[in-house]
Amino acid sequence: MYVIRNVFKCKPGKAKAAIDKFKAAHALMSDMNLGERILVDEVASFWTVVVEVTVDDLAAFGQAMQDRGSREDVQSAMSGYMDLVDSGYREVFRVA
Numbered sequence: 272m273y274v275i276r277n278v279f280k281c282k283p284g285k286a287k288a289a290i291d292k293f294k295a296a297h298a299l300m301s302d303m304n305l306g307e308r309i310l311v312d313e314v315a316s317f318w319t320v321v322v323e324v325t326v327d328d329l330a331a332f333g334q335a336m337q338d339r340g341s342r343e344d345v346q347s348a349m350s351g352y353m354d355l356v357d358s359g360y361r362e363v364f365r366v367a
């Protein structure tokens with residue numbers, strides 16, 4: 272099993288708008304069973320939003336990302352989110 276965290280460093284004051292977009296997209300993708308959750312900083316660097324998913328294998332994650340990218344409803348929900356983000360990175364952990 273793997274835990275994958277997509278860490279977004281949002282522009283100042285834009286974390287809430289990014290969270291709203293991720294929540295809307297997650298609601299549309301609830302059928303994908305990715306164990307998704309959205310985390311927001313409390314004591315980390317400001318305006319950090321983490322989207323975390325749990326998958327059985329990395330191929331499942333790759334397929335989920337491909338499926339998500341091809342869905343017009345998800346694309347619409349996420350439209351403009353890059354205007355809210357300065358940078359980011361992905362962490363991939365294998366559950367021991």
